[in-house]
Amino acid sequence: MTDDQQMAGILGELTAAMADAPPSTESYWTSDELHGLYERFEREPDLPPTDGQRRLFIAHRARRAASSRIRGLLSSLKKAAERGGVTATAEAAVLAEACVRAGLAEW
Secondary structure (H helix, E strand, O other): OOHHHHHHHHHHHHHHHHHHOOOOOOOOOOHHHHHHHHHHHHHOOOOOOOHHHHHHHHHHHHHHHHHHHHHHHHHHHHHHHHOOOOOOHHHHHHHHHHHHHOOOOOO
């Protein structure tokens, strides 16, 4: 596989991962609130979450998984750039910036 083919694959996967990423749950709960809820359910495992809490936990988990996938792709992009294998620099820069702005390059 050539560098151009590999880069096209990474950029395609990054575009798809961005499109598939669920919306952020931060507007519903802060990180401190989520952490507090996780701790509460660890201390009281029989305490059933409400339907709303269950949906938010699932959404939060999905968002973290998407973010992890995107971070891996950005790492691959970085390695390709370090090797000089990025020819679509404008597209790569736009996608990387979009990931950062969407909060998907964190965790």
